[in-house]
Amino acid sequence: MDVFVCRCLDKAAVIVEEESKTGNYSNPWRLCTVTQVEELKILVRMFPIWATGIVFSAVYAQMSTMFVEQGMMMDTSVGSFTIPAASLSTFDVISVIFWVPVYDKFLVPIARKLTGKERGFSELQRMGIGLFISVLCMSAAAVIEIWRLNLANELGLVDEAVPVPISIFWQVPQYFLLGAAEIFTFIGQLEFFYDQSPDAMRSLCSALSLLTTSLGNYLSSFILTVVTSLTTRGGKDGWIPDNLNKGHLDYFFWLLAGLSFLNMVIYIYCAKIYKSKKAS
Template sequence: MGSYSLQNIVAEVLYNQDGTVDMKGNPAVKKGTGNWRASNECCENLVNYMKTRLGQGNAVAANKVTNWIGTCYITTLIGAFLADAYLGRYWTIASFMTIYILGLAMQAMTSSVKGLVPSSCDNGGVCHPTEPQTAAVFVALYLVALGTGGIKPCVSSFGADQFDESDAREQKSKSSFFNWFYFSINLGALVASSVMVYVQTHVGWGWGFGIPAAVMAVAVATFFLGTPLYRHQRPGGSPLTRIAQVLVAAARKWDVAVPADTSQLHETADGESGIAGSRKLEHTDQFRFLDKSAVETAGDKEAPAASAWRLCTVTQVEELKTVARLLPVWATGIVLQAAFSQMSTMFVLQGNTVDLRMGPKFSIPSASLTIFDTLSIVALVPVYDRLVVPAARSVTGRPRGFTQLQRMGVGLAVSVFAMLAAGALEVVRLHAVGRRGLYGARDVVPISIFWQVPQYLTAGAAEVFALAPDAMRSLCTVLALTTHALGNYLSTVLVTVVTRVTTRHGELGLINFLVYLVIARWYKYKKRADYPDAKGDENPVQ
């Protein structure tokens, strides 16, 4: 017994206790793997590309962009399913990176190769491509969307795999990692909204799309160079199958009573949960009818091996309960994303109609104003990580300072002011358009584009709270990402109906925020069974 205990102590010191393995499937060694070394992530001007190179009107161009962005996020369902069920995050990222680069390369070719570039353009720079040329553009864009679907739901989760939650020091580093991960993403967005927009506008679309393709190729090489350092979570099987099993088993036992003593519900006997990469979850009282699937009947006890479609574990049931609790929160995020999608479409089109001059000889591209959204995030993330979180941690006692729902609530509230600022500027702009006769027929109204800065800065502040990624499994990550998809599709509907930004967006956001407050009060965090005295996991979807 003493020898066995000594072996356990040695194992805990040398190896991770979270189930992660190395490339050969052996338990990951703490020293030399994971942590920050193994944690690695341009179409800001796309709406103008649609207008000039594809000859589309404002509303059509905006809708094409939001439909494409929506597809980038909806395809994450594919990537998340493959990662969680079969391939694992590493091989999913590696596979879909190839598709992504192919799409970027083809996109660059549609803007530089003779025959793919539209040759019929008017004096205003608006081109009229042939149907094959337009088709080539959209094939390239949707290859990028498919590639994104495999990368986006896995990158942050793969980063989370590099930190052992059972190690107090690594757990704290993990929380900080996500803030800085989000910071680095926005540094890339800063380059995209400034340097790349300038290149696309003043040098050419071929270079504007070719440079991102080359940079992505370098990123892929860097990703593969880090392979020996990575820790990997084994695929845990299809979460969709597990969810279906709980629903079927509960339906089969609809007339079975749930015991008052929930410790009698079925669970694995050993320390493992039965789901690779997941630990046992403590029973919760919500959605009690689902507990029927974990009631062990006389027939289950007599069977040599109970079918998973008749008898499920408590952890499996709690996994479904977590998703069910998340769905109302997820729904409020759709309206939030519909608002944020305006930054890449209607904000840009709004900027095209005002004075772009920045001094006597320089004009700023309207798409470059997203730089202020990014600057807001880049400035606020270090403040949040180094000042706000430690201050909140000292008050709440939570490792991350705030719960994820509290962060999202603040983000939703701030987003209301961003949309109100955009709506107020649009009212002023439309009033100026109505007075155009007083200063002559011109293409722009005499309002500086820098009046758009407040709406971008406020939107960035909202994103720091509402959208900064946290540790989640790939399928739960994709639930958050699908709010982006449905939010962009909702934006398409709004643009089709309204065709311009108005203060109505602010009113919609306020109603959404009030609904969110009700949902947040109702939500209960999941608890791990191995930490029964914990306050509850601060991340509702980990």
């Protein structure tokens, strides 16, 4: 496929008979320079890698949406204090602060010895690790939700929209894993787009990598809308009703974990066939 696309793009730099007769080579819509064609090829090769970041961003969006909904149905009290469910995103920040020095001081030297690369991990490897951690993050959230729903059933709280007596701090692992995934994927993505983009388009490509965040939020909303529409047919409560004790938020988390795993498999394939830009 890549070879076919590249051959098609090569034709943009070929002088046709009509241009040879008229001697007019100034129309950029009919004739491109070899440099322009090669730069476009680089962007085409980068596109699949960029697209896989959208699913990860959809997972990342759960930190401010479904994770908060889940936390509101758990015990948020610590002594006489009540912890807002949304405040647990602090542990994502703590995770980032923790993993940055650990990555630089411990993981990179170990990886450097194993791979022989100055950076330890390549940008593609770093993003792949982040995608794998995102699968673990959603799996952890699903396991906690299964536990919460089982306890709600045992205590007879299924029909009551009240928090289940499980400490909200059991959500910390999923926030911590999400922070680790963020370090590997987002930073690896920025490095990848900066290093691999055409020299004249580095700023644009770096900004393009950030576009995955907004598209990921749209994808998250789309998935939620589809899930709600499909699971509420026939008057059913659905996976995510107003009373989460009657729902199956765990199914939603497993769905995202499955999509993340499929996305990771596609990413691994795209990363293997990706041809790095020659050093300029």
